[in-house]
Amino acid sequence: MMGGRVVGADQAVQFDRDILPILADKCYACHGPDASQRAAELRLDDAGDAVRDRGGYQVIVPGNPEDSELVRRIWAEPDEQMPPADYRKQLTARERRVLVAWIRQGAERPAHWAYMPPRRHPIPPISEGTAARNFIDAFVLAQLQERGIRANPPADRRTLLRRLSWDLIGLPPTDQELAHFLHNASADAYEMEVDRLLQSPHFGERMAVLWLDLVRYADTVGYHGDQNVSISPYRDYVIHAFNSNKPWDQFTVEQLAGDLLPEPSVETLVASGYNRLGMMSAEGGVQPEEYLAKYAADRVRNAGTVWLGSTLGCAECHDHKFDPFTTHDFYSFAAFFADIKEQGLYAGAHNTGKWGPSLDVPDPQLPALLASLDLELDALRTQLQRHSDESAERQEVAKRIEALEAQRKTLVAEHTRSTLITETVTPREMRVLPRGNWMDKSGEVVTPQIPQFLGRLQPSHRATRLDLARWIVSRDNPLTARVMVNRLWKLMFGRGLSKTLDDVGSQGEVPSHPELLDTLAVEFMDSGWDVKYMLKLIATSATYQQSSQPRPELEAVDPYNRLLARQSRYRLDAEFLRDNALSVSGLLVRVVGGRSVKPYQPPGLYEHLNFPKRVYEADVGADQYRRGVYTHWQRQFLHPALKAFDAPSREECTAQRPRSNTPLGALVLLNDPSYIEAARRFALRALSDAPREAASRADWMVRQAVGRPAEPEEIAILVDLAQAEMNDLSGRTADAQQLLAVGQAPAGAGDPVELAAWTAVARAIFNMHEFVTRN
Template identity: 40%
Template structure:
């Protein structure tokens, strides 16, 4: 029982779960005219008994709420027996009783109150914390009588941080160097090395591609090609250069409106042109133009504010304090973009980007846009932002219908978050300034939470796209606030934030799950152990290619078409445009990182979809994570995995070592650690068994996969046996799991 009862963290979750069905924000289901989510209603006299009050501050016995939840009279108990809602537990009843005793104080929703720099807590175990993050985490663990795990061994820790910071497994050279380094700052040196790698920008950009709904096609039925990849090159560059988050976002929102805007700032605005665009003749122009503006508004709310603004598109938000009028005030910031609903139907290169657009010349690539990987001399155009010279009026759209104009509205922001300062320009640049006002309660919290999610598997707020009334409460609210304020106070430095997290003792813990922790902390909410979960789809591919030596490390450039089962595109296409049929690439492009696989929205890459990648139809701040038999079947049959096993096997056979040494090397390359004696024994026995059972004809059949050439004169039986052994290692659960 807390000393001080919080409405937000102790009481509202109970009311939402047990009471709001009949006494909440939904007017159509409300009973007795009573709302418990609004203090002005909860403190009023009862409609059918004016002498009684639901809440009497300081007096639980006089409060009808307490009397009804604590009675044993089945005619009066709340929730009613016929409501299909569970009765409040004794602990929940006690919480409400103590809350009423303490004054029954309602609070503004926690996420709409500006974060504050909470004092770093004192803890009993003063040896464990490595930075302030750990004090917040350990304080809560000590309250629950649980201890953190010891630090992971160096092999597991190196694999974890390498995958988190670069998306690639550590090389053997890095493994050997880190294991041999006995200095106290050995781990810190590795972290700095990884963060300086060009692959760092690629890994960090991967999450932002989901947020920004980046794809290589326009979407809808025709789903023709688009040339938006230079914007992706910019995102990678921005992360590697450690562009501060306020600039990173402000350029994407309003780079075209910056004073003396550069071409780089203009290119950054491609963020807001990544949405689906129709190329189908016969559509209603205004209907689709409104759809594009709606997409940008919804993306802004979810990606940057962590709220479900889209719920107010057709009516006032049912749960959060956002009116439909406020939705269209926010919408108006994006409503003057100089774009039609339909520009042109499917055609040649002139339709690969839609107005407003910018052309990237060879001179640009040699000067201000050096990070754009443009190899040919052809015309390269990208969709960017640009407002019309004439301001477009914005109206509330009745029930969200594009042609049902209601009252006119002016640019503005939800007052419950932070009213818009009218001294700011009423355009996207002003909106960016509003977003990064340090009094804004959401901006820093939302990004800090997404960063935490990418490193620990889930956010401090589990519902990372919903900080509103129906979202999850933060597991460590003071830590979230502390990180948010600290982030703002240090210049919105993204690399510093990431390093702060991976250097913590919390991050470095072993992922071992004991019986006690399974009982007390099954979901790892208390962070009493290290993260353990399957890699994202793109990183599964990256691990296979990197460990085999096949990976092409080129940064940026156009997306590519690797291996894909035949007929997928052809059976789901209008038959127009260059994406009507699938044209596989060859040579080095066949072995590019997963983030460069071309995404056609109507037929997303099958191997990515099986591992839960986004098809990029809309903004996504958190991927699902499933475990299905299809994933195991893919790892067993994907030509990329089989080819990688063959190529790595051929390289191992060149070593003048014994079979068990070759298998140990493969295991370290793929799993990131030295195999245990039992593991090595099983794999070596399997290899020897394959040598005995494979004949030359069977070996040739096994080896006929992938385009990478086989070294002439190689012993095919030997190669096939080693290939099958390596493939077995790729199919271990640990291979594609971050531990």
């Protein structure tokens, strides 16, 4: 199916697009890869088994549906029909007709699209005069022209720069940046903006949000204790890696096996902290061996999803029901991680904070902070040598040295963070656990190996995580480049070329443009796994630069915009919503990197957080206004403003956040202390920087918030709101001051009633659709 497309008998049927989704959803549970659940010894996922002679009949006779048992059974009476009449997933009449058409056309079954090596496809021809900027547009326009659909025109410059800024750095453009772009008549003005944003230090922060969701980064260990753990230097590593455009293959190797490199550095050891990002337990009643099995399974699920885009975790208890992963594959993959030093039970860690091997890492700014202090200490030590042992001058210098050394020690402690790293030990025995039962020792012992249908590693030694990492980013692996490119596409369009970012198997969605996805995957590898290059390639395409304006005719033929006749519009992620409010208010602190911080949070949220009992203490000063990527991530008690806008707990890999639209979101934007404080500071900016006349002030605020002039109707509504609030608060100065007391930023010295009234205007603007939406 493609946008409601119906396949008829005279139309070419494509297995991946038209047949696989039917078989995988309706048939493979009983006639698929899982031998333990297989009925009638029939595998419809195996082309050879489906067509073999079964004693005078064949389930599928290519080219002859009349003699195919499958066709007879799908049209049979209830007592013989397939799927059985009591099965919850029944074939529709359309699906039956498609299966018949497929068999009539020869029942061709190429290998699954994701398991074939990607290749660079010829660029399709398109009509002359079409606005194609690179090969991406040719693939997209070819499909549109085949269906007689025209692409949207380009977005206006204001919208385009805001879109680009949200996508690449997760922040809105400043007034100066917007004005510069609007007045830049150069032919390469837009490309210059792409380059500027890719070079921004905030690019790494935006990319880190994507990556930290995938690898389930958090500041706590999860489970019911959910104690704090120090690992924020890993987040800094991720930010720096994206900012420095570290080749993505190297980025992968350093995380999976940074400790196994010939000469591991502090950076690669920090990167190896990836292997320690899973949940851990210090609860005295747990069985250590059981939890070691849990940790191993978690690593298989995560690495399988992050790099292979596969649900390998489904093979923990039985062979995968839909894809070629076996239980043996699952535990062989787990064996790669059997050399990681860890404990099933971290006894006492909730009091000591000792969660296994760690490394003290100085903050990047520490050398600069120590430089002048060390110079002064060197000078004093030289001076000390010139004085006699008993002189008063010597004693004075010695006291000064002692004070500075104490100051230096404090400075080092304040700017050094501990982070979990991977330490290698002799690999523990790994065996298949029948039905996933950690107490069952009857399963065969396995050694590290990749899933069998994807090939074999054949090193001269026991395969290691380094061998695994190098295979993952090799051209022998058909999955990784496709998976990452699909996620980059989602970042720039709100949806991947295949919308299932965490499953490229038979249960995933067939790509809307498979040849484009393949070509982009090859381009990614050929570029040296260059993430910035790929994002620039996408950003400079005409397809990306289209307007997101919906058209009635598209709603009928392509309601989900799979054909890309327009750009997408969608709500910003939770972190970027708060970043937006802080940016517009002038409160945002743009320092890159550092410890996790705690924004305001409702009191009492941690009442049920035990082992030990904890009280949430919001940060003060600049740390209160850091970007959302630095927010303390409490797995079991996620910050409510993050949760309201669908941020994940990060107990498991999250490749795509859902986007809900509920009243709770509007209430957060209106009443969360961070947003109230941002609103009153935004109002204070308006009172000090904008024209005094109310209509001009309202227009100024809209321009600042959404990057365009306000409409006359909007101005009238906002001015009426400001006046109504001033009338309501007149004589109630104490109520106005109570509103202005929210947050720690100074309220200013002006009329509290006027400031409170315009704070209400700012709160209304924060709830505008454009303020929370990327267009």
